[in-house]
Amino acid sequence: MxxxxxxxxxxxxxxxxxxxxxxxxxxxxxxxxxxxxxxxxxxxxxxxxxxxSLQGVHNALALRCLGRLLDELVAELRRTTDARSGVQAIVRTYLAFVQARPDEARLLHSATADHESMAQAGRIRDSQEARLTPFALWVRGRREAGELTSLPAPVIEALVLGPVTAVARRWLSAGDVDMEEAARTLPDHIWRSISP
Incomplete structure (x- = not known):
């Protein structure tokens, strides 16, 4: 360079x-x-x-924050040995990221970021492909091993990340969620929705 x-x-x-x-x-x-x-x-x-533009700054900042979150998720996911421990790692890492970096998490979960992610979903996925590929490979490998239900990968992703995102948003906006309790209990509830 x-x-x-x-x-x-x-x-x-x-x-x-x-x-x-x-x-x-x-x-x-x-x-x-x-x-x-x-x-x-x-x-x-x-x-x-x-x-x-200013929107370009906002978008680049959101992508940087998303990249940091995905890097942490993938790093923890790679340390796991089975599907259940993978779900635990994803939930705990996501919630820990939100607690450790609340400003970045607020930006990622903002209405503007939501709007942009809906409008530019393909471009965002393309820009984060290197970070998303390990998660997709993990889902495919665990499904092929019979450790996950045979639902399509996007549905599994929604079942895993949807509740975690909802808890994160609630903690960021209202502060009335016990994040330690969520990290302890949420993985088992999510696991039941995707186990074979």
Whole structure:
């Protein structure tokens, strides 16, 4: 990578770091190009050059947060030896990520991120393919081994991640979920829905 490319990547990361800090402090309404330029020291022209728009900054930040979550999920999933321990790893890792990185989790679970994920689902899946492939291979391998029900992979994914996402959203918005209890009990409930 050339020095110019390295500087460009460093500038983009600086913008994203500043955008996350602004989002954490002021919410989505506080996330403006002006706020980003003041916080990062990067010019507005540079922000537009790297991201195209404020929505481009938001999308890139959401993809970065999603990438971090997926990296942690895949790393833990690879340490498991059977389907049940895999479900436990996914649930516990997801909930731990939400607790450890609540600002990133709030952004990932925001209405804007939801809207973008619906509108750009194919592009997002393509951009995260390297991170999603291990999960797809895990599901296929565990189904072929008879450890998971024979439902289609997207349905299994929804049965595993749907309840975890709902618990995360509830904790992030209302704070009335005991995350330790959820990490203990949720895997068994999910397991019952996908076990053979």
């Amino acid at each position: 050339s020095p110019k490319q390295q500087r460009g990547e460093a500038t983009a990361e600086q913008v994203l770091d500043s955008a996350l800090a602004i989002y954490a402090a002021s919410g989505e309404s506080g996330l403006t190009v002006g706020a980003i330029t003041r916080a990062s020291g990067v010019s507005a022209g540079s922000v537009y050059h790297h991201f195209g």
